[in-house]
Amino acid sequence: MTRQRATSIGFLAILLWALLALFTVGSAPVPPLQLNTVCFGIGGAIGLIWTRHSGGLSELRRISWRVYAFGTAGLFGYHALYFSALRLAPAAEAGLIAYLWPLLIVLFSGLLPGETLKRGHLAGAAIGFAGAALIVLRGAQGxxxxxxxGYGLAFLCALTWSGYSILSRRLGSVPTASVAVFCLAxxxxxxxLxxxxxxxxxxxxxxxWAAMLALGAGPVGLAFYVWDIGVKRGDIQLLGVASYAAPLLSTLVLVATGIADATRTIAISALLITAGATLAARASAAKTQPCERR
Incomplete structure (x- = not known):
């Protein structure tokens, strides 16, 4: 598989995650943990079928239990928090706060060994969190x-996924088939529970019912497999920057389907979060470029 093809496959995850809020709201009144059970069961089954078809079942036995524990904690924690947040707070606002994870990934990656936290990271963080504050405050309404x-759970959701993503860098040699076990576990x-x-x-x-099944097949199923392929074999920097479009796409989907109103507050918040994340990403990219002569 070429690098370009793997990157294109990774892009599919971003498109699928833009539908996560829509399908979660549409699956009501299924409670969060029950939704986890059904959707990850579907996602895990899809993975096992794909792994068996590709002849990779034997690889699963050679993977450490620590890897399985880590992956399960990341997937379970993120989605339990996400589903709960959307049950306790307005879908658009909670979804946008949860989508602070691209910004947090950039910030946390700057603290890894060999990395530095630059002004662009700090400025991006300030702009992104201004967008989140605007959502919680709802403009002048208080x-x-x-x-x-729900807002608090959404923020914990962002912390969980960003932490999971950063630590996953150590698992680059683990085959994508392991995601099926993460889902089933x-x-x-x-x-x-x-x-x-x-x-x-x-x-x-x-x-x-269609929303729940689609949730398990797409945003809580196929998305994790194509994302794994993308970040391990494709252009991870390009995928990281592209993921900042997820909050805006998610909100546009909610507005287009009539679940959320196209208010000025939501529009400004989406732009602030996306702009802050993009600024931080550019700061990360700049440190890899040679310094210009003065």
Whole structure:
């Protein structure tokens, strides 16, 4: 597989994640842990079928249990927080806060050995967090105290995925087939917790069922496999910058489907978060370029 082809495959994950909020809202009233169980079960099954077809099942036995534990913690933690946030706060606002993860990835990568945190990183962080603050404050309307738990979970969601992504750099030699185990283990972990803490509820309409199945097949299934291929074999810098479009695409989808209103606050917040992340990404790219002569 060529580098260009792998990068193109990675782009598919960004497009699929732009539908995550839409399908999550459409799957209501399924509670978060139950949604985790169903969707990751679907995603894991897809992975196992693909792995068996490609003859890679034997590779799964050679992967360390620590890798499986790490991957399961990342996937389970992120989505449990994400689904919960969208149940407790408005979808567009919670989704945009959760999508601070591209900015946080840039910031955290600057703290890795051999990396430096530049002014562009700090400026990008300030602009991105200004966008998040604008969402929470809702412009001149002040705080909505009833939605604060959802906003908090959305921010923890961003921290979880950015931390998972940064630490995954150490797992570059692990085959993509391992993602199937991550998904199935996340589903297995979610099921008993669902039975203990939630009341089982299923979609009331065929559209709700379709949203739940599409969630498991796409944003919580195929997306993880194509992203893994992209970041391991493609242009990871290009994919990282492209991922900053996810919050804007996600919000546009919600507005286009009538779930969110096209308010000025949402538009400005989306632009601030995207602009801040892009500025930080350029700062990261600049440090790899040779210094110009004065």
């Amino acid at each position: 705080f909505q105290t009833t939605a604060l738990p 996340t589903a297995a972990l979610s099921l008993p 669902h039975l203990m803490f939630e009341d089982t509820a299923w979609p009331a309409t065929s559209l709700g």
